[in-house]
Amino acid sequence: xxxxxxxxxxxxxxxxxxxxxxxxxxxxxxxxxxxxxxxxxxxxxxxxxxxxxxxxxxxxxxxxxxxxxxxxxxxxxxxxxxxxxxxxxxxxxxxxxxxxxxxxxxxxxxxxxxxxxxxxxxxxxxxxxxxxxxxxxxxxxxxxxxxxxxxxxxxxxxxxxxxxxxxxxxxxxxxxxxxxxxxxxxxxxxxxxxxxxxxxxxxxxxxxxxxxxxxxxxxxxxxxxxxxxxxxxxxxxxxxxxxxxxxxxxxxxxxxxxxxxxxxxxxxxxxxxxxxxxxxxxxxxxxxxxxxxxxxxx
Amino acid sequence: xxxxxxxxxxxxxxxxxxxxxxxxxxxxxxxxxxxxxxxxxxxxxxxxxxxxxxxxxxxxxxxxxxxxxxxxxxxxxxxxxxxxxxxxxxxxxxxxxxxxxxxxxxxxxxxxxxxxxxxxxxxxxxxxxxxxxxxxxxxxxxxxxxxxxxxxxxxxxxxxxxxxxxxxxxxxxxxxxxxxxxxxxxxxxxxxxxxxxxxxxxxxxxxxxxxxxxxxxxxxxxxxxxxxxxxxxxxxxxxxxxxxxxxxxxxxxxxxxxxxx
Numbered sequence: 001x002x003x004x005x006x007x008x009x010x011x012x013x014x015x016x017x018x019x020x021x022x023x024x025x026x027x028x029x030x031x032x033x034x035x036x037x038x039x040x041x042x043x044x045x046x047x048x049x050x051x052x053x054x055x056x057x058x059x060x061x062x063x064x065x066x067x068x069x070x071x072x073x074x075x076x077x078x079x080x081x082x083x084x085x086x087x088x089x090x091x092x093x094x095x096x097x098x099x100x101x102x103x104x105x106x107x108x109x110x111x112x113x114x115x116x117x118x119x120x121x122x123x124x125x126x127x128x129x130x131x132x133x134x135x136x137x138x139x140x141x142x143x144x145x146x147x148x149x150x151x152x153x154x155x156x157x158x159x160x161x162x163x164x165x166x167x168x169x170x171x172x173x174x175x176x177x178x179x180x181x182x183x184x185x186x187x188x189x190x191x192x193x194x195x196x197x198x199x200x201x202x203x204x205x206x207x208x209x210x211x212x213x214x215x216x217x218x219x220x221x222x223x224x225x226x227x228x229x230x231x232x233x234x235x236x237x238x239x240x241x242x243x244x245x246x247x248x249x250x251x252x253x254x255x256x257x258x259x260x261x262x263x264x265x266x267x268x269x270x271x272x273x274x275x276x277x278x279x280x281x282x283x284x285x286x287x288x289x290x291x292x293x294x295x296x297x298x
Numbered sequence: 299x300x301x302x303x304x305x306x307x308x309x310x311x312x313x314x315x316x317x318x319x320x321x322x323x324x325x326x327x328x329x330x331x332x333x334x335x336x337x338x339x340x341x342x343x344x345x346x347x348x349x350x351x352x353x354x355x356x357x358x359x360x361x362x363x364x365x366x367x368x369x370x371x372x373x374x375x376x377x378x379x380x381x382x383x384x385x386x387x388x389x390x391x392x393x394x395x396x397x398x399x400x401x402x403x404x405x406x407x408x409x410x411x412x413x414x415x416x417x418x419x420x421x422x423x424x425x426x427x428x429x430x431x432x433x434x435x436x437x438x439x440x441x442x443x444x445x446x447x448x449x450x451x452x453x454x455x456x457x458x459x460x461x462x463x464x465x466x467x468x469x470x471x472x473x474x475x476x477x478x479x480x481x482x483x484x485x486x487x488x489x490x491x492x493x494x495x496x497x498x499x500x501x502x503x504x505x506x507x508x509x510x511x512x513x514x515x516x517x518x519x520x521x522x523x524x525x526x527x528x529x530x531x532x533x534x535x536x537x538x539x540x541x542x543x544x545x546x547x548x549x550x551x552x553x554x555x556x557x558x559x
Contacts, residue, residue, distance in 0.1 A: 055470065056494050058530060129444060176490050178434045179468035185435055234492070239326045239515045260493070262527030267491035270520035274326055 041075035043290035044268070045169070046234050046257030049100050049109070050082045050093075054181050059261035062104035068265055069108065074289075077109055080139040080169065084114025090125050094197035098133040110294075112139040112169055117153040118146055123160060130164040136294060137167030139209075140276025141174070143189045155200065162203040167293065169207045170194075172214040173235070175262065191215045191221045191223070198226040205293060210259060211234045217248065224253045230293065233271055233285070242285075243275035251281045255290050300333035302541040303519075304461060305487040305511035309343050310357060316341065316362040323514060324369055330519040336511070337362055338401035338543040346405045346441070349383035352376065358392050359442065363396055367557060371548070372397035373428055377405040378412040385419055392505065398551045399461075400427045408451040417451065421458035424550040428461040428485070433468035434509040438467035445475035445483070452479045457519050459547055461509060464488040469495050473502045480507075483547070486539070487511030491521045496529035496539070509544050 094113035101109035113129035173188035206268035232255040258268040313319035340355030374391040376384035391397040445466040466472025512522040
């Protein structure tokens with residue numbers, strides 16, 4: 001039995017001990033678990049290393065995060081760095097990220113370097129990510145770095161990344177802006193220009209992170225239809241949210257993302273249980289789509 | 299051990315009737331192992347409801363609870379701007395009806411004296427008062443309470459039981475604001491599943507003052523459950539937060555009404 005199922009059944013076992021919820025409900029849930037392919041891994045496309053700027057997080061060391069992810073059956077995690085948000089020495093931040101990913105996790109952590117196109121030298125840094133660190137992709141934070149998605153610089157970054165065969169992870173927000181620190185108010189990225197921006201760049205592979213509070217419904221469909229674009233589920237909300245999402249967009253464009261360690265990792269796995277997914281949908285979201293995307297690079 | 303959700307809504311859920319919306323919620327609650335849902339407010343939210351609108355919203359909850367009395371519990375939605383109408387509604391729905399708590403939202407801040415007779419009456423009925431709270435960086439709505447303002451109300455009514463809805467969402471500050479108020483409980487619902495929230499609540503208030511809730515249908519059962527399953531807690535502490543504490547709080551009024559626990 002794989003770690004994911006172990007974890008899930010452990011929670012389920014906890015619930016069942018003395019629970020008075022209807023037997024029919026549990027029968028349904030166990031059937032759902034049984035329908036999943038045994039031994040299926042998770043590829044988590046949305047984790048971060050280093051320290052969140054305004055408070056300590058429970059798993060904010062690489063070792064603790066790796067332990068947490070591994071305990072849930074994650075076999076690969078695409079990792080950015082919190083240092084990339086505010087640190088203006090991007091090379092150092094990316095060096096530390098690459099080093100941490102080499103040292104911890106025995107290959108589980110896959111680094112995605114931060115690129116800030118508002119800093120001189122961003123293009124060189126993008127090339128360093130590709131050639132020196134052999135990264136599979138980069139991560140962008142337009143709201144922290146201060147540019148809009150219709151800025152020509154954004155277009156340049158997308159083109160250079162596509163030319164370098166790098167996946168681009170575009171982070172639309174890091175946290176709910178409403179309760180944020182008064183000294184660090186960062187609103188979400190305005191995604192209105194995104195579909196046009198994607199359409200203009202051939203060969204682009206784009207993953208939207210923390211996007212589903214910002215881009216939904218028709219706007220999301222447009223972005224995903226504009227090119228090879230994907231969305232992950234970390235900020236998906238609502239009752240049966242994943243099922244509702246799959247009513248709107250193809251499962252082939254949905255990836256598993258947790259936003260750990262900022263979010264409790266379990267928020268992502270429990271979404272898979274909350275909605276009534278087929279085994280094919282679950283496998284596609286949990287690892288197949290990300291594996292295909294990852295293998296399509298260099 | 300049962301899981302009881304301290305905070306749910308019919309709003310934001312598919313369905314043309316209160317009964318069908320509750321059934322939708324229950325389908326997903328069943329999948330997640332949640333036994334009971336505490337419902338408040340009606341089919342559409344109203345921030346400053348008239349007395350008539352208050353009754354309409356509560357009627358919707360009464361219909362839903364009536365359809366599934368073994369799965370749903372009702373909190374009566376009141377607007378302190380209409381103090382006498384709120385007291386009448388409290389009597390209609392709690393004293394003479396099946397509801398077991400009070401919901402206050404954003405019509406008036408909890409420092410307003412208009413809340414005092416409502417809270418006093420709720421305490422007489424052993425009905426906990428769920429007060430929505432927020433700490434917005436850009437400023438709350440004019441009538442939207444902060445946890446600190448709820449703490450002031452709680453100090454004036456030491457016999458009443460308060461649930462600090464969402465714990466201000468900015469939970470680091472919210473927990474500090476209610477820490478010294480033994481009659482105020484932290485509600486985990488209605489915010490992103492930011493790691494560390496539940497551990498901080500247990501550390502600062504004690505596990506017995508922390509309540510699981512979701513704020514479904516706007517929020518997912520999954521993300522809110524993760525705040526308890528993902529936190530570094532012992533199993534007995536999880537049991538308290540997921541249902542034990544709420545059952546204890548509601549015990550007197552449930553017993554008085556003969557509602558199965």
